[in-house]
Amino acid sequence: MSEPIHADQAPEPVGLYPHARKVGNLLFLSGVGPRKKGSKEIPGVTLNDRREIVSYNIEEQCHSVFQNVRYILEASGSNWENLVDVTVFLTNMKDDFPTFNKIYAEYFKDNQPCRTTVEVNALPTPIAIELKCIATIE
Numbered sequence: 001m002s003e004p005i006h007a008d009q010a011p012e013p014v015g016l017y018p019h020a021r022k023v024g025n026l027l028f029l030s031g032v033g034p035r036k037k038g039s040k041e042i043p044g045v046t047l048n049d050r051r052e053i054v055s056y057n058i059e060e061q062c063h064s065v066f067q068n069v070r071y072i073l074e075a076s077g078s079n080w081e082n083l084v085d086v087t088v089f090l091t092n093m094k095d096d097f098p099t100f101n102k103i104y105a106e107y108f109k110d111n112q113p114c115r116t117t118v119e120v121n122a123l124p125t126p127i128a129i130e131l132k133c134i135a136t137i138e
Helices: 058-075 093-107
Strands: 002-005 020-023 026-029 045-047 054-058 083-090 116-118 127-138
Touching: 026 058, 045 058, 045 127, 054 083, 093 116
Parallel strands: 083 116
Antiparallel strands: 002 020, 020 026, 026 127, 045 054, 083 127
């Protein structure tokens, strides 16, 4: 049996899926971006009238996406220290990886889950980073 989870503080999913799904003592998070709940604005992103990215700040997006992951973990009965695997999607590896990697090291200095970082051509909303995570629930 699996249990879908919706976190009250996390931004609304952009499709028909839960924030996370609990299976046994594992928690699988859907892709998490830097959007804020109840807002169309994305931290660190400036859009034009066609909702295309004009400029963005990867540092602001990193802090926001990590906060959203934390919201989902806590709403699910888990916590930051229980993360065991993180897949990171960046839209600009060359320019953004050094900043992302520095910020990631600040957040994960005590807990060091497995990590894979890949560059993607685009994400479903005008963002530059998305995380896919697996955690345990004790």
